[in-house]
Amino acid sequence: MTRREPSAVPPNDGKASTPMRKATISISALVAAATLVLTGCGSDAGTGNTTSAAANSPAAGATTASETATGETSTGAESSASSAGSETSASSAGSESSGAGVTGKVGVILPDTTSSTRYTLYDAPLLTAAFKDAGVEADVQNAGGSTAKYTTIAQSMIGAGVKVLIMDSIDPTSGAAVEAMAKKAGIQVIDYDRVNLGGSADYYVSFDNELVGKLQGQTLVTCLADAKITDPQIIEMDGGTDVDNNAVLFKSGAQSVLKPLQDQGKLKIVSDSVVKGWNVNEAAPTFTQALTANGNKVDGVLAANDDIANAVIGVLKAKGLAGKVQVTGQDSGVVGLQNILNGNQCMTVFKNVKLEAEAASKLAIALIKGEDPAAAGIKVASFDDPKGKRTMKAVLLTPQVITIKNVQDVVTAGALTAAQICKGIEAKCTAAGVK
Ligand code: BGC
Numbered sequence: 401m402t403r404r405e406p407s408a409v410p411p412n413d414g415k416a417s418t419p420m421r422k423a424t425i426s427i428s429a430l431v432a433a434a435t436l437v438l439t440g441c442g443s444d445a446g447t448g449n450t451t452s453a454a455a456n457s458p459a460a461g462a463t464t465a466s467e468t469a470t471g472e473t474s475t476g477a478e479s480s481a482s483s484a485g486s487e488t489s490a491s492s493a494g495s496e497s498s499g500a501g502v503t504g505k506v507g508v509i510l511p512d513t514t515s516s517t518r519y520t521l522y523d524a525p526l527l528t529a530a531f532k533d534a535g536v537e538a539d540v541q542n543a544g545g546s547t548a549k550y551t552t553i554a555q556s557m558i559g560a561g562v563k564v565l566i567m568d569s570i571d572p573t574s575g576a577a578v579e580a581m582a583k584k585a586g587i588q589v590i591d592y593d594r595v596n597l598g599g600s601a602d603y604y605v606s607f608d609n610e611l612v613g614k615l616q617g618q619t620l621v622t623c624l625a626d627a628k629i630t631d632p633q634i635i636e637m638d639g640g641t642d643v644d645n646n647a648v649l650f651k652s653g654a655q656s657v658l659k660p661l662q663d664q665g666k667l668k669i670v671s672d673s674v675v676k677g678w679n680v681n682e683a684a685p686t687f688t689q690a691l692t693a694n695g696n697k698v699d700g701v702l703a704a705n706d707d708i709a710n711a712v713i714g715v716l717k718a719k720g721l722a723g724k725v726q727v728t729g730q731d732s733g734v735v736g737l738q739n740i741l742n743g744n745q746c747m748t749v750f751k752n753v754k755l756e757a758e759a760a761s762k763l764a765i766a767l768i769k770g771e772d773p774a775a776a777g778i779k780v781a782s783f784d785d786p787k788g789k790r791t792m793k794a795v796l797l798t799p800q801v802i803t804i805k806n807v808q809d810v811v812t813a814g815a816l817t818a819a820q821i822c823k824g825i826e827a828k829c830t831a832a833g834v835k
Contacts, residue, residue, distance in 0.1 A: 504768040505537040506761075507557030508566040508592070509578075512545035515640070515678035516707050517733035522753035522815065523568070523593075530761035536768070538761075547574040554578040558585045564764040565589045571643040571677075572596045572787075588767045591792070592760050595645050598787035603773075603780070604794040605760045607751045609646045612799045613653025615749055616728040619801050620700050621657065623726040623746035624667070632667045632699035632726075634658065635690045637712060639704035640678035647678070650704050650730070658702070670694045675708055683711035691715065700726040706736025706748055713744045732802055732810050737821050740804050741828040750800045752813055759795045807834050 508527050510519045524540050531538035539557060543550035547570050557565060558581060565582050567589060569575030576599035579589050589601035624632045636654070639647040661667050671690040675683045691698055696719060703709035709729035716722040722744045729736045729748040739745035759778070766776035773780050773793065783794035802810060811818050811834060822829035829835070 502534070502536050502765055502768050504563035505539065505561065506531060506564045506566060506764050506768070507554070507560075507562035508538060508540040508568075509550060509553050509557070510540070510542040510568050511550070511570045511594070512678075513542055514545060514707075515680055516705055516731050517735065518731045518753060519568075521733055523757065526754050526757035527566070527761065530757045531764075534761060534765055536761070536765055543570060545570065547571065550574060551578060554581065558582060558587060562587060563768045566592045566760050566764060567596070567601070568592045569594050569596050572598060572645065575599055590760055590763055590767075593646070593756065595783070595785070595792070597645055597785050599785075600788075602793060603763055603767075604783055604792045604796075605756060605763060606646070606794070606796055607756065607799045608796045609649035610653040610656075612646075612730060612749050612751070613650035613655075614657055615653075615799060615801050616650065616702060616704075616730065616747070617654035617657030619747040619803065620654075620702055620726055620728050621661065621667075623803075624700050627726060629699045629726070633670045633694065633697055634667055634700040634702060635670055635687065635694070635698050636672040636702045637683065637687055637690075637704060637708050638672065638674045638702075639708060640676060641674050642676050644678060647704060654702055667700075670698070675704070680707045680711060683708045684715050687712045687715050691719070696721075698725055700728075702728050705730040706733050706739070706745075707731075709745050709748075710735050710739060713739055716744070732815065734816065734820055734823075737802070737807055737810065737816070738825055740802070740807060741821070741825055741832055741834070743804075747801055747803045750802045750810055750813070750815070751797070752800070752815060754813070754815065755797050759797065763795070804832050807832055811835075 510523055513520055519542060524542065528538060528540050531540075539560070539562070541553050541557075543553055550570055551574065554565065554567075565578075565587050567575060567578065569578070569591070572595075575591075575594075575596035579596060579599045579601050582589050583600050588603075589599075590603040590605055591599065591601045593606050595604050595606065620634070636651075636658075638651045641647040641651055658667065658669060662669055671693065673686045673690050675686055687701070698721070701709070701712050703712050706729035709727050712727055713722055716725055716727075723742075726746040727739075727744065729739070729745050730751070732748050732750040736745060736748040740748060762776070763773055763778055766773050766778060769776070778795065780793035780795055783792045783796075784790075785792055800809065807821065807829075810816055811821065818829060818835050822834060
């Protein structure tokens, strides 16, 4: 078993960071977990989760789960509530008693609709479908970036008698408070995608988020080399490291690749900015400031997700630099994939949310039935929460790199159709073999 201590990179947000601690995940358990979920969803989805980049990366066999405490308060998440239709509410019409022999309802709360297209594009429909397919009633809602709304939704779900609450929190403090309410009501909680450090959920379903960052860093280096850029200057655009442990892990994974190269004089990280609270409205001004401070010189941008990347690309376009600068991303949304096909973004990370939704739904159903997840065939591994000084049971899936060479993998996995990706850029799709 390989264990690795992540590089201790404090969030560049002026706040004190809690030292990172190592949490060890059983590799065989993780592989088995991924296999289990893959088995459950057919060969197409399996193709999407086991291919080249992740498997070829040096990190692929060294899955570790490491986490840090993040900041205590939510800022940008709250303010983003106003900027979009803040609710994607969906309920499967399943009956209380179902084909799965399950009596009991599940509540799912997603954080916002603006920090990533994933929540409306992938999570809400896929979680709804997973429960519907299992014949289990589910109420899937989105808090629209408001912690107050998140709490209200949770209260109403608890009042409606949900048996399990699946939570993708806005920040760990408000998340942990909701978890405490649920616990008091005897409701089991699954942390979904984002962990609430210091909370009380027993279960956690996500991707290997340190690996996500590592893949971003590694692919950025490859893209720079392919573009024959020597002595590259890099601007880092982190996501909400102040509110989301995933963002801390993305950064830590990327730094584990970039920092040693900087130390060897092979590249220069000229600045490191944080889009606080994952508030994507702040991404363009934050990037403009960093770019201006470096005299408009940049070769690569480590953008934490596709939505931040898209804001960065907007600024680069205005300066006539788009296409010349290597930009990373994450989430494999339509906009990110189109930016890749148009030559403005060099990679994204595909996290097959279908697998994540299915793992969460299977786990929820086992919990409703009172089954031990292991007995129900769900392989969980240990995940340490240093803030809460406790160990959670986790299922962590494997992310995959997407570049212009394998956009088709996203279609093959069934996440998006070629028509969705190619609308308006059909010729680019044909050239890249997307069909
Ligand atoms: C998720 C990413 C997402 C980001 C912003 C993270 O916790 O893992 O997929 O892009 O939040 O919503």
